[in-house]
Amino acid sequence: MSSKVCEAIREEVKCFSPYTAGKSIDEVKEAYGLNSIIKLASNENPLGTSPRVQDVIKLYASSTFRYAQVGTPNLVDAIAHYFHIPDDTIVSGNGSDEVIDMLIRVKATPGKNNIVAFKPCFSMYQVLSRLNGVEFRQAALNDDFTFDWDGLLKLVDDQTSIVFITTPDNPSGYAPKVEEILALHAKLPKSCLLVVDEAYMDFAEDLDRYSMLPRFTQYDNVCVLRTFSKCFGLAGLRLGFGAMNPQLAEYLRRIRAPFNVNILAEQAGIAVLQDTPFIEETLRVTREGRAYLTKELEALDFNVYPSLANFIMVEAPKDGSYLTEELLKRGLIIRPLVKGYNLPKHLRITIGTDHENQVLISALKEILNAE
Numbered sequence: 001m002s003s004k005v006c007e008a009i010r011e012e013v014k015c016f017s018p019y020t021a022g023k024s025i026d027e028v029k030e031a032y033g034l035n036s037i038i039k040l041a042s043n044e045n046p047l048g049t050s051p052r053v054q055d056v057i058k059l060y061a062s063s064t065f066r067y068a069q070v071g072t073p074n075l076v077d078a079i080a081h082y083f084h085i086p087d088d089t090i091v092s093g094n095g096s097d098e099v100i101d102m103l104i105r106v107k108a109t110p111g112k113n114n115i116v117a118f119k120p121c122f123s124m125y126q127v128l129s130r131l132n133g134v135e136f137r138q139a140a141l142n143d144d145f146t147f148d149w150d151g152l153l154k155l156v157d158d159q160t161s162i163v164f165i166t167t168p169d170n171p172s173g174y175a176p177k178v179e180e181i182l183a184l185h186a187k188l189p190k191s192c193l194l195v196v197d198e199a200y201m202d203f204a205e206d207l208d209r210y211s212m213l214p215r216f217t218q219y220d221n222v223c224v225l226r227t228f229s230k231c232f233g234l235a236g237l238r239l240g241f242g243a244m245n246p247q248l249a250e251y252l253r254r255i256r257a258p259f260n261v262n263i264l265a266e267q268a269g270i271a272v273l274q275d276t277p278f279i280e281e282t283l284r285v286t287r288e289g290r291a292y293l294t295k296e297l298e299a300l301d302f303n304v305y306p307s308l309a310n311f312i313m314v315e316a317p318k319d320g321s322y323l324t325e326e327l328l329k330r331g332l333i334i335r336p337l338v339k340g341y342n343l344p345k346h347l348r349i350t351i352g353t354d355h356e357n358q359v360l361i362s363a364l365k366e367i368l369n370a371e
């Protein structure tokens, strides 16, 4: 039955495809009748939730009837201190997804401006541009998933309000050097904001070579995004931030929903930044696991793309969907890249604990040898 109220919804929404997340642990348990699952699909922290965060959540459990302090100033202070950036440049959000949405709503006028990114790229740039009624343009990556800067620049005109780049990139793990990003920046119109999404930068080894976070204050029109969902293990609480010119930050604060960062996310964010052993162990496990998986997967004839992130992208020696399905039957979830990315032969694998990585490799050996 067609409903009059739904006939009259916005055109952008009628033809909308939602964000496609990977399969959840419960879905796989139910579909395959399994009790235990290893999930290496969503780039979450392999160690789980920091013990300090667990303590602070218990401590604040009785305070959730209160609103958080608007703008979460204590969290902003903690972020400023940890990342060595000024307080007034920081805008916290309900995940960096929310900061992406705020940037688009502040910078891009529907029907007038456009937004430019690579293809494939993190799907929320497109989802949120389209939802906000803003034209979204994409330049193909090079065949080896490095960045075709000239191709990107060809799409930029004086109506381009935002250019998004992701480094290390999702889904490839590729990160360009800072000089390349600065060369792109030099060619952009001054009115255009360059958003450098560094969701996975914590896992890179040589930050000075790759990260724009220590440098963005030198440029009016550069914004760096960071998330607490990956290295800091707070995906389920939703916390991220943008670092940008203070005037732009002020505009975002004007339009953001009050209390967008909840009280538990705020306290957890402060606590995890103080949990040095947890962060150091996360980085050790991820970096060692990345090297281990790369070596083992190459030995199994996978084409492994070099990655600075907490995941690796591979091209499988056999059909990617077949491998994904066989792994699911054995309780292992990885991320096929057909939906959303249109890469049928490629798979994205989150680095797990040493044990999880070994189970994955044994399962792949079994599947490939059985053929």
Ligand SMILES: Cc1ncc(COP(=O)(O)O)c(C=O)c1O
Pocket: 043, 094, 095, 096, 097, 098, 122, 166, 170, 197, 199, 226, 227, 228, 229, 235, 238, 239, 240
């Ligand atoms: C490149 C990139 N940016 C942003 C995000 C969103 O992070 P958050 O959980 O903070 O919204 C993700 C999440 O997977 C991501 O891959």
